[in-house]
Amino acid sequence: MKTPFGHNVYAMAAEYPSAAALYEAAKRVRDAGFRRWDVYSPFPIHGMGEAMGLGKSWLSGWVLFGGVSGLLTAALVEFGPSWGLYRLDVHGKPWNFWTVPAFFPIMFELTILLSAFAAFFAWQGMNRLPRWNHPMFNWDRFGRVTNDGFFLAIEARDPRFTEEGVQRLLEETGGQHITIVHED
Amino acid sequence: MDSAPTAATETIKAAERRVAHIPLVLNRRNFSWLTERISGVVEQPAPRWWWVAFTITASAATFGLFCIGYQISTGVGTWGNQIPVGWAWDITNFVFWIGIGHAGTLISAILFLLRQKWRTSINRSAEAMTLFAVICAAIFPGIHVGRFWMAWYLAPIPNNWGIWQNFRSALMWDVFAVSTYFTVSVLFWYTGLVPDLATLRDRAKTRVRKFLFGIFALGWRGSNRNWRHYEMAYLLLAGLSTPLVLSVHSVVSFDFATTVIPTWHTTIFPPYFVAGAIFGGFAMVLTLLLPCRAMFKLHDVITPQHIDKMAKIILLTGSFVGYAYMMEFFVAWYSGNSYERFAFWNRIFGPYWWYWWLGMLFCNCLSPQLFWFRWCRRNILVVFFVSMCVNAGMWFERFIIIAGGLIRDFLPSSWRVFHPTWVDIWTYIGTLGIFTSLFLLFVRFLPMIAMSEVKTAVPEADPHYGEPPGIQSISHGGKERTR
Numbered sequence: 230m231k232t233p234f235g236h237n238v239y240a241m242a243a244e245y246p247s248a249a250a251l252y253e254a255a256k257r258v259r260d261a262g263f264r265r266w267d268v269y270s271p272f273p274i275h276g277m278g279e280a281m282g283l284g285k286s287w288l289s290g291w292v293l294f295g296g297v298s299g300l301l302t303a304a305l306v307e308f309g310p311s312w313g314l315y316r317l318d319v320h321g322k323p324w325n326f327w328t329v330p331a332f333f334p335i336m337f338e339l340t341i342l343l344s345a346f347a348a349f350f351a352w353q354g355m356n357r358l359p360r361w362n363h364p365m366f367n368w369d370r371f372g373r374v375t376n377d378g379f380f381l382a383i384e385a386r387d388p389r390f391t392e393e394g395v396q397r398l399l400e401e402t403g404g405q406h407i408t409i410v411h412e413d
Numbered sequence: 414m415d416s417a418p419t420a421a422t423e424t425i426k427a428a429e430r431r432v433a434h435i436p437l438v439l440n441r442r443n444f445s446w447l448t449e450r451i452s453g454v455v456e457q458p459a460p461r462w463w464w465v466a467f468t469i470t471a472s473a474a475t476f477g478l479f480c481i482g483y484q485i486s487t488g489v490g491t492w493g494n495q496i497p498v499g500w501a502w503d504i505t506n507f508v509f510w511i512g513i514g515h516a517g518t519l520i521s522a523i524l525f526l527l528r529q530k531w532r533t534s535i536n537r538s539a540e541a542m543t544l545f546a547v548i549c550a551a552i553f554p555g556i557h558v559g560r561f562w563m564a565w566y567l568a569p570i571p572n573n574w575g576i577w578q579n580f581r582s583a584l585m586w587d588v589f590a591v592s593t594y595f596t597v598s599v600l601f602w603y604t605g606l607v608p609d610l611a612t613l614r615d616r617a618k619t620r621v622r623k624f625l626f627g628i629f630a631l632g633w634r635g636s637n638r639n640w641r642h643y644e645m646a647y648l649l650l651a652g653l654s655t656p657l658v659l660s661v662h663s664v665v666s667f668d669f670a671t672t673v674i675p676t677w678h679t680t681i682f683p684p685y686f687v688a689g690a691i692f693g694g695f696a697m698v699l700t701l702l703l704p705c706r707a708m709f710k711l712h713d714v715i716t717p718q719h720i721d722k723m724a725k726i727i728l729l730t731g732s733f734v735g736y737a738y739m740m741e742f743f744v745a746w747y748s749g750n751s752y753e754r755f756a757f758w759n760r761i762f763g764p765y766w767w768y769w770w771l772g773m774l775f776c777n778c779l780s781p782q783l784f785w786f787r788w789c790r791r792n793i794l795v796v797f798f799v800s801m802c803v804n805a806g807m808w809f810e811r812f813i814i815i816a817g818g819l820i821r822d823f824l825p826s827s828w829r830v831f832h833p834t835w836v837d838i839w840t841y842i843g844t845l846g847i848f849t850s851l852f853l854l855f856v857r858f859l860p861m862i863a864m865s866e867v868k869t870a871v872p873e874a875d876p877h878y879g880e881p882p883g884i885q886s887i888s889h890g891g892k893e894r895t896r
Contacts, residue, residue: 252876255637271444271612272868273640274876281637286645292653306569310577317579331581334664338589341657345597345650349604352646356639359631366634374635375612375865377444 230385237412239364240266241395242371242382243404248274251379254402255280258383261398265387269365269380288351295347296340303339307332367411382410437531437870439713444868447714451862452616454709459857462708470849477843480836481552485561491836498819498831503557504668505812506841508686510550510848511591511665512807514598515658515687516694517543521601522654525647531722533866534714537609538705538856539698540602545851546697547595549844554587583667590664597657601650604643607633608865662686669814675756676818679744685737689807692730692777695723696803701852703797705861714862717791724790727803731781734810738773752823759821764830765813772809776802 230238245251248270255268259282268277278284311317311332322328353359365371365382374380381404383395392409399407438447484491494501517539524532555564567588569578578585611633614626633639663683670682699720706715745757761769780802783789790796816831855861868874 247878248874249876249878249880268637269635270637270640271448271635272608272865272874273644274637274874275869276876277637278641280876283638283641286642288642288645289649292649307580310569311580315575315577317577319579319582322581328581334586334660334667335580335589337656337660338586338593341653342593342596344653345600348646348649348653349600352604352642353631355642356636358633358639359628361632363632363634371634372615375608375615375633376448 230390232409232411238385239367239410239412240382240384241390241392241399241407242365242368242380242410243399243402243407244370245379245381245402245404248379250403251381252277252280254381254399254404257402258381258398261389263383263387263389265384265390267382267384269371269374269378269382271375271377271379286355288348288355291347291351291355292344296344298347299340299343300336302343303332303336306339307335364410364412367413368408370406370408435718436872437534437716437718438867439716442713442871443873444871447864447867447871448612448616450711451714451860451864451867452613454856455613455858455860456616460708463853463857467850467853470846470853473842473846474850475843475846477840477846480840480843481556484556484836484840489557489559491834493831493833493837495829495831497822497827497829498816500557500819501816501831502812502833502837502841503553505808505815506844507550507553507557508665508811508815509693509808510546510553510844511594512662512686512690512693512811513546513697514543514550514594514694515662515690516698517541517546518594518598518601518654518658519691519694520698521605522651522658525651526655530870531719533863533870534716534719535698535702535723535862536866537602537605537859537863538702538852538861539694540598540605541855541859541861542694542698542701542852543598544595544602545848545855546694547591547598548851549848551591551595552844552847554591583664583671586664587668590661594657594661597650597654601654604647604650605863605866606859607631607643608635609860609863611635612864613860659687662690669818674818674822675750675752676741676745676760676814679741681737681740681744685734685741688730688733688737689777689810692727692734692781693803693807695727695730696800696807699723699727699796699800700804703793703800705856709856709861711862714867720793720796721787721790724784724796724799727781727799728784731777731784731803735778738778756818756821760813760817763817764820765817768809768813768817772806773813776806777810780806 232238243254245254251268251270252274255277258266259280268274268281270277316324365374365380370378371380372378381399381402383390383399396407442450492501492503494503517536520532520539521536521543524536555561558564566572566576567578567585569580607630610626610630614623614630617623617626663686666682666686669677670679672678702715703720706712742757745753748754780799783795783799788795789799820830821828872878
């Protein structure tokens with residue numbers, strides 16, 4: 230879809246006066262059956278996930294993976310040298326099954342460490358960040374999204390997207406400054 | 414099926430309403446006021462007091478670094494350490510600094526899991542404080558090994574002698590605990606910073622600021638699809654940091670508890686150290702935040718309510734610490750072990766008697782008891798005074814535990830009292846300089862209050878704001894919503 234000036238259209242977007250208005254609008258857009266759309270706010274709005282019809286984030290799966298890797302890494306790093314490569318006798322302390330808990334602190338720490346790395350990289354990866362730019366930044370009002378602006382955008386590639394239909398929906402939900410956002 | 418409202422339920426409701434009514438952001442400040450005021454600290458030119466303070470702290474830091482260089486190039490003999498006092502100011506400072514860090518993680522992680530919204534005003538600066546404290550802490554184990562250039566032996570890296578670490582040693586656990594703690598704290602802190610860096614990016618006027626904030630904000634655009642994963646990551650990082658912070662000082666305490674020195678060889682150490690760490694850390698948070706709040710006029714964001722709550726945590730953890738001190742004495746007497754009994758007697762009446770009476774008894778046990786009184790929790794000068802007492806008291810406590818345990822060991826012929834040298838003293842002052850310099854740089858260049866989080870504590874952030882109260886209480890359980 231292109232504008233009369235030959236720009237590719239990314240989305241039609243509107244600004245809302247408050248978090249409550251944005252929340253209500255999101256429920257309407259969800260119920261209208263749109264798939265490719267998003268809301269933008271300066272802070273996470275409580276309950277917006279359900280209002281948008283999104284499920285739970287499965288980022289936790291990556292964190293579990295990270296934690297298991299950490300535990301296994303620690304086991305390898307500790308037991309490899311301690312039992313195989315370089316058996317260290319300190320003060321004649323015993324080497325038997327009952328001394329294994331002495332290895333637990335490091336296992337615990339590495340489990341936490343790799344879980345935290347997994348969480349850190351997963352939230353960026355799952356959000357496709359970092360990125361240099363985004364079409365929404367082409368809209369001059371959008372700079373307020375990190376201050377006090379609340380925005381909703383329905384993407385042009387959504388199968389239900391029609392200019393008139395989306396404009397009517399945004400108007401009905403109380404959207405202001407309704408505009409077309411360019412892709413480039 | 415509602416039962417008829419009785420007098421009791423009415424009283425409870427009235428009390429709940431009163432509790433819910435104390436706003437976390439005063440004077441009904443809106444979102445853009447918060448953005449302006451908090452970003453303004455970073456965007457306006459540095460005030461004169463900042464330059465004065467930074468000059469002083471940076472000078473101390475520089476001299477401290479010189480002392481470290483002198484100590485590394487000359488040897489550990491530049492310190493007052495000797496036999497039997499092999500650990501003295503160096504490890505005291507290490508434990509002191511690592512303990513300071515704990516308050517930051519407690520605020521950012523444990524209070525988050527407990528849904529304490531008041532943490533939002535103080536978590537960013539407390540987390541930054543954690544990082545800087547851990548940096549200061551990490552200096553000491555590194556330089557006290559004597560041959561600093563061989564400190565890499567602590568890491569399990571294959572070397573050409575085929576020598577490996579003793580993974581069953583508490584010192585090795587400590588290496589992993591502290592480095593994990595620092596790394597996870599950095600990840601957590603930076604994750605929290607990203608939305609605020611985006612705010613600064615969108616407000617930036619100069620090309621340099623646009624570029625730098627643009628890079629570090631990672632292209633954040635406040636999308637709710639992004640917030641969803643972000644919040645899950647934040648929750649999990651908080652969940653991971655919670656056992657981590659409890660483990661770090663426990664592991665630090667194992668450095669002592671796994672030895673045979675009287676006063677060290679006790680099972681009470683892990684909880685005692687953790688409580689002390691949180692206690693000392695909150696005192697440092699207040700020490701840093703009260704001046705910042707006054708200088709940057711953040712009274713509407715860091716309110717008397719916040720200070721009151723921190724004072725209560727100091728009272729709680731201070732009482733834990735006081736209890737632990739009493740229990741140590743009791744167990745020393747009850748054990749019937751003459752070495753233990755002597756060591757604790759020596760603690761009160763030995764060469765370091767006044768450290769105990771002033772530091773442990775007055776600063777740590779008695780001074781926080783002032784916080785039983787609301788007037789004291791609300792009086793900034795009293796709060797600041799108690800915080801300074803606790804800062805000093807916790808240093809004394811560590812010194813008494815570490816050096817106090819070593820000066821009188823099992824053989825009277827080897828008894829020797831520790832005296833610090835100028836290098837000891839200035840290395841410590843240097844780390845105070847490093848810590849405060851880093852904190853001053855932080856408040857100048859990064860938002861010291863988590864804007865995106867504080868905004869969620871404003872009533873308008875509630876998606877049900879503006880609905881009649883009846884609907885609101887049905888949809889949200891009512892009482893935690895502040896209106």
